[in-house]
Structure formats: structure tokens, C-alpha cells
Amino acid sequence: MSSPVKRVENYTTACLVLGFVNLLWIFAAIWAFFGFGWVLLTGWLLNKGITRLANR
Numbered sequence: 001m002s003s004p005v006k007r008v009e010n011y012t013t014a015c016l017v018l019g020f021v022n023l024l025w026i027f028a029a030i031w032a033f034f035g036f037g038w039v040l041l042t043g044w045l046l047n048k049g050i051t052r053l054a055n056r
Contacts (some may be wrong), residue, residue: 031039 027039027042041045
């Protein structure tokens with residue numbers, strides 16, 4: 001029943017690419033419904049939130 005532990009694939013690149021794609025379509029939807037100003041505001045808020053988490 002016990003088998004040796006095997007290495008797993010590294011999905012970091014795939015995760016980062018799909019996160020970028022998701023961010024792009026969300027920004028496109030916000031731009032379509034609310035305008036470019038809201039996209040800038042959302043990006044700024046995300047940047048502030050990520051910076052705050054990084055400084056913890």
C-alpha cells in the first residue's frame with residue numbers, strides 16, 4: 001500500500017498566466033460597464049491591497 005513519494009509538476013507558470021487572463025477579462029468587463037476610470041480605481045485598490053499584504 002505504501003509507495004514512494006513522487007515529484008509533482010510545477011504549475012506556478014500556469015497559475016500566474018491564468019490569473020493574468022482572469023484579471024484582464026475582469027478589467028474589460030468593468031471598463032465596458034462602468035468606464036476606464038473605474039478600471040484605474042480598481043487597479044489602484046488592488047495594488048494597495050497587495051502592497052499591504054506584502055508588508056505584513
